[in-house]
Amino acid sequence: MAADVITQASVTPVPAWYAKELGKNAYADNIGSMRLEWVVRIRTAGGVEGLTIANSYMRRPDASVASLLSLLRELFLGRKASELVSMNGKAVVGPGRSLEVAFREHGWASIGAFDLVGKSLDVSCVEMLGGPARESVEAYDSTLYFQDFLNPELGAGQCAMEAREAVQAGYRQIKIKTGRGGRWMLPEAGMRRDVEVVHAIRDAVGPDVRLMVDANFGYDGHLPLLEDFVRETAPDDLFWLEEMITADVAGYRALRTMVERHGSRALLVCGEVDRSPISPVWLDLIREKLIDGYQPDIVSQGFLNWLSIERSLEASAILGIPHDFGNGVFGVPAGVAWGLANHRFAVLESERSPSVIYDMDGYRFADGAWSYSGGPGLGISIDEETWGRTHARHETTVEG
């Protein structure tokens, strides 16, 4: 059997802990303290291994380990690694034969393909994505949920305290969850608390830290309150307003007008709920220049879908700001690889889970940005000693 034939794939649930309990956002109850990272290992007969995670697949209500193993068997086993993607020199130009539909549907699997091919050919994912566009990738702390609900005695002060901690940990950009009036508070009281939280955090971190807000559509049906929020927070110099309302041309026209009326410089961004190919409503928002950044998830969409999105955005000035939450530790190398190679990329979303199973020696976080010293594929591998001691007992493997 040829050395580059894929003979084994496995799936293993690995806990990825947050440094703290994450509270609610506008629509969902507490995020919690830990999520599982569904680690997928794809191995060739020659012993080369590609890594990805199947978190987005396992979040589907009908998904199971059994169905995931069937999918991995169908996608990978018996194929040559070199046939997973189509390349021109070191750059990937498309999926391998008969894999276009599968990689569009299961974008996360395409990242495993990139990693495996890169390691087989001794080429980094950055090179496979077109080569370096920058030396490092800025990152923002994305763990400031409705922390005031967890400690109501401190209220907005709890959010401010956690923002200060993020700055002490090296972050220069912080995203604040807002939209409290969408579900968990009365609409007006929720707007007032949102404003109070933004003010408290700006006071806590000073003028040089970049602040963004994300309402997860919490202002749907409440445009006058949204205008109050935009007006009241204009002095806080928010960098972007994310998902303040559901994507809709009329709504975004109104929001754009509010932002301009109140002298806010905030960008308008959304799109994490979209996927490649770009849906009509986002095409309209992009065409009418009503949004400034577009945000499908980096891992669930995968590199091939994002390359396709990039081609669609070519004529626009839209920033690519991939969503990267719920991707655990693996979200860092995936997001950094994409960000280093992409001219349009703005900033990496960080959920700040420390690595327990990956050897990520090539990655370094300093002064608010990730740098990467290179290595084939994503430049990460499994720490086999930890794996054997803790996680191997939950690894399920298919072979063929």
Add this chain to the structure above:
Amino acid sequence: MERHRIVKIQIAAVETTFGRMVGRNSKGENYGINQREWLVQATTDSGLMGLTNARPAMNSGSVQRLAGILGELLGRDLFEFHRISGGLVTGVPPRWSQYLLENGFVSYLLFDLMGKALGTPAYGLLGSQVRARIEAYDSTLYFQDLVRPDEGAGAVASDAAEAVRKGWQAVKIKLGRPGRWFEPHAGMQRDVEVVLRTREAVGDRVKILVDANNGYDGKPALLEAFVRETASARIFWMEEMITEDLSGYRRLRDWRDRHTPSTMLVDGEGHQGRNPIYWKLMEEGLLDAIQPDMLHMGFWPYWQLALEIRDSGFNTKIAPHNFNAAATGLRGVIQFGAACPAFVIAEDSTLAFDLYRVAGGFEGGSYLVTQAPGLGVEVDPEVYRRRHAATETVLHA
């Protein structure tokens, strides 16, 4: 009867902690470290204060919607929601029957207030006291092996042993690993290992209950293997091993009879006990206890259900679901169990809220039924003022 008009309602989100991470079950994601109640306090113009947990309304609703639901109580006399005769609730007027069916959690608040107005525990509004202690099971033993993978099945066993050290004499273990999160055969083997390790850890006298959240659906061979291989553990009940289905339950009963005849088969969390399949299962003697959620359903509809099962001649007992209902929900289950002859055991999410002052005690794995009026729980005003008053939502008549 003296009038007590409801004039003020306060809503506050109250957070507490399990003290450890509670993992996933066979179908859902991690439960988490924290748990919360949506505390609702209603005050009458006579100075009475009653409470409930509005979690059922907030599972998919909003504070705005909840305020709309609770706003209907304002200005009303607390005795207009139920018919009372001889100190017992005997029915619900048509004006409020649909409202209370849809918002069963409100009945906790009303029974709390009525009990306080009449100087009787809430159970006394349903019937005579039939037991003085309510046995409770620790219901927080989820897939702890996926939270602490280095311990494997031992993670569940050690958490069970900890529950026993804290006083519980019954524990419920979440099973159904074949359903989603494990390869099916490996999942069944882990389920078996978890049960046997837990029995070893807690000793012979502690009751072990299991709940698969339907995780054996479509896997009868694995379910039979599970029943057979765990027979030595003398499981007290098997809950939701499969989705309610006559042929599936007939098979399950046969395996139960063959391998572990004393084990109860329990099911039926949904539909307020009214789904016809529950009654078909009861008719064939396939359901040893039924489990609608107490806080969702409320006192009177639940009482009616228990009476109808009794009057139908079925031998099905009552074991209310109470996990999300947290501490306030448990107070209601204790009151219900005190008066309901068919009651089996209380589900306990084992949460301690320093906000609440609770009457009665916990001894030998059972809660002592309090004779304090209403639900037997009060809010500590100082803790509330310091922690929640600034963020509460207040409605006035």
